[in-house]
Amino acid sequence: MAVIGFCIHPITGSVHATLKLAKQLRTAGHQIYYLGVPDCEEYIDRYGFDFISVFGEWFPRGWLKNGPSPTVSKSTLKTFFWVRERMRWVNKFIQALIKGEDKEFVDSIRRLQPRLIIIVATHYDSFIWALLSYKAGIRCIYLHDTLCRSAGDGMPPITTGIVPRKTLFSRFIVTFSWKYLFFKRFLYQEIMMRGVNLYSKRLIRNFAESCGYPVDEIDFHTDMLAPKLNLPELVLCPSSFDFPDAVNTRRYYAEASIDFERKEAEFPWEKIDPCHPIIYCALGSLSILPKKVYRRFFQGVIRVADMHPEYNWVVATGETQILHELGIVPCNVIIVDVAPQMALLQRASLMINHGGTNTVKECMISGVPIIAFPIGFDTYGNTARVVYHGLGIKGDIRKINPDILDDLFQKIQSTPSFQVRASIMKKVCIEKENAQLALNFIETFLK
Numbered sequence: 001m002a003v004i005g006f007c008i009h010p011i012t013g014s015v016h017a018t019l020k021l022a023k024q025l026r027t028a029g030h031q032i033y034y035l036g037v038p039d040c041e042e043y044i045d046r047y048g049f050d051f052i053s054v055f056g057e058w059f060p061r062g063w064l065k066n067g068p069s070p071t072v073s074k075s076t077l078k079t080f081f082w083v084r085e086r087m088r089w090v091n092k093f094i095q096a097l098i099k100g101e102d103k104e105f106v107d108s109i110r111r112l113q114p115r116l117i118i119i120v121a122t123h124y125d126s127f128i129w130a131l132l133s134y135k136a137g138i139r140c141i142y143l144h145d146t147l148c149r150s151a152g153d154g155m156p157p158i159t160t161g162i163v164p165r166k167t168l169f170s171r172f173i174v175t176f177s178w179k180y181l182f183f184k185r186f187l188y189q190e191i192m193m194r195g196v197n198l199y200s201k202r203l204i205r206n207f208a209e210s211c212g213y214p215v216d217e218i219d220f221h222t223d224m225l226a227p228k229l230n231l232p233e234l235v236l237c238p239s240s241f242d243f244p245d246a247v248n249t250r251r252y253y254a255e256a257s258i259d260f261e262r263k264e265a266e267f268p269w270e271k272i273d274p275c276h277p278i279i280y281c282a283l284g285s286l287s288i289l290p291k292k293v294y295r296r297f298f299q300g301v302i303r304v305a306d307m308h309p310e311y312n313w314v315v316a317t318g319e320t321q322i323l324h325e326l327g328i329v330p331c332n333v334i335i336v337d338v339a340p341q342m343a344l345l346q347r348a349s350l351m352i353n354h355g356g357t358n359t360v361k362e363c364m365i366s367g368v369p370i371i372a373f374p375i376g377f378d379t380y381g382n383t384a385r386v387v388y389h390g391l392g393i394k395g396d397i398r399k400i401n402p403d404i405l406d407d408l409f410q411k412i413q414s415t416p417s418f419q420v421r422a423s424i425m426k427k428v429c430i431e432k433e434n435a436q437l438a439l440n441f442i443e444t445f446l447k
Contacts (some may be wrong), residue, residue: 001029002115002446005052007133009123010039010064012285013358017145017167017236018120019047020259024439033112035105035129039064046263052112054104058093094128094203098210102132109136115446117183121233122146122378124225127204127218131229135211144251145236146357146378147242148224151178155236155246157223158381161374163388164243181223197289201334225377232274233443237361238432240425241385252441255432256361264340271334272312272347279305279409280368281352282316288376293397297373298335299327301352303402304409314344342366350412354397355379360386365433367426369418371408373397390421395422 008014018034026032026049034044035052037059044051064086090139117133119126121142133140143393148158149439156162156174159181189200204214204227217230232250237251239246272278281301287294298315305313309332316339317323323337341359345351345366353359355372363370370392372383386392395408412418 001031001174003031003112004442005035005112005114005117007032007035007117007119007126007129008040009120009122009125010036010043013356014120014123014145015040015043015047015159016259016262016358016365017257018118019262020050020144020350021118021143021236021438021442023259023261024436025442026441028439033114035108035117036344037063042390052107055093056104056286058089058096065101065135068098073217075145078313087144090124091203093208095130097128098207100210102135105132106136109133109138114138116140116442118143118234119231120421121226121228122148126224127226128207130231131207134213134229137447139445140231141442142228142231142233144233144237147235147237147246147381148378149246149251150219150223150228151221153246155243156381157181158378159223161384161394163384164245165401166245178221181428182221188435201291219437232286232422232445234438237357238364238428240428241364243385243388250435254437254441255435256365256429257438258342258365258433260342261274262342264343265336265338266332267336267340272314273332275347276310276312276332278314278344278347279308279350279352280314280316280339280341280348282339282341282359283318283320283354283373283375285318287319287321289397291320291322295322296323297397297400298322300400300405302326302329302333302335304406305333307402307406308332308409311349312338316341348407355386356382359380361429364391364422364425365429367419367422369412369422371395373400389425390417391425392418392422397447 006018006022008018022032033050033052035054038053038056040062041051041053079340093127117138117140119129119142121144130140146158149155156164156177160177162173162177164174187320201220208218219228222228235251235253236257237253238256298317301315313333315333315335317337323335329335342362345362345368348368351363351368352371355374356379370386372392373395374380374383375397383394387394393408393411
C-alpha cells in the first residue's frame, strides 16, 4: 500500500472535493496525508486526517483571512490594495523558492516518502505544489474540483455561460471568449495590479527551470487560476454533465465523489413541517459580492417564501454576515448561517444556489432541480451546463426582485421535465459513484 498526499487550498470547496476519495483510499489501505499552509489545518482536523503544515513562516495562520471581505468592507480601494499586497507576497515567495528556500517541503516529502501527490488544480497555488513535487521526484496528478480546462480543448472558458455548438460561428465565439479572458487578465494583472502578476510567464518559467521542469510543457492558456503542468488530470464529475465532445486525452472523468458522511452543521429539524416540501437556498461558502447584493437577494427569497406557505424554506446566508439584517421572517422560513446541505438535499424539491461545482454535483446526485444565480468564476460555466442538460434554469442576481424570482420558481414547479431530467442525472451519478472510478484510476496509476 502507498503513502499518498493531497495538496489543497484553504477553502471549504477545495477540501470537500477530496474527502470521499481520501476516505476510499484510506479504506483501501493507503496512508493519507494532507499538505498545505497553516490555514488548511482547520478544514482537515474535523475529518480525522493527518495534516502536514508547510511554509508557515511565509503564510502564518490567518494570512488568507486577515483582510477586508467584499461583503463587509465599504472600501473597494482598501480591498484592491490588500489583494495586490497578497499577490506581491506570493511573488516574493516564488522567488524565494527559485533560490532554493524549499527545505520545509523537501523535508516533509523525505519524511513521508509518498508515492503520489494529488493536487487540487483550480487555485493559484496548484502550480507551486506541482513544481515542488516534480523537483522532489514524486509523481503527481491534478484533481479537478471544477470543469476548468485549456483553450486548445475547443470548449469555452468555465468563466463564461457560452454553450458550444457545432457551427463555424460557435467556434468563433469560443475562440473569441478565450482571447477576451486572457485580455482581461492582462488588464487586471499588468495595468490594475501594476505588474504584480501571478501569471508572469518569466517568473513561472524561472521557477520551472529551477525545479528542472521542461518550460515548453507549461500551459498558460487555461481558465484555471494558475498555469498548468503536463500532468494526468482526474475530474471529479461525470462526463455526462459536461458539454458533448469535451474530450482531452489527459483528462479522466470519474464520479461526482460526494461524501454523504461528512460532518455537517447542526440544524433545527423540529421547525420543518413534515407535510410540506423543502425549498433550500444557499449561495456557497465564499462571499465575493457586496453585502447589499446578498441582502437584496435573500430578502427577495423571503418575500417569495411568504407567497408560498405550502413549502418549507431554508435559507443559508453563509459568510455574508447579514443573518440579522433580513427583517421579518415568515413562519415557514428558517434562516441559518450554515446549513447541513447534504441532509437538506435528500429532502428538498428544489435548490436555489450560485452554481458552484460542489453544490451542483450534490444537487445532481440528490435529483434536485436548480435555479442558479452565478456570481463568479466557474459558476457561469456550471450554470450553462445545468441549463443545457435541462436540470434547471438561470437567474441574474444583480437584477433579481421578488416578482422575477417567483416567475422562475413557478416555471420550475410547473414544468415536470426539470424533475425528470434531474432524476435521470441522479441515476447516472449513483451508477458512477458505485463504480468507484476515481479510486480505480488512482490505484491503476500507482501500479
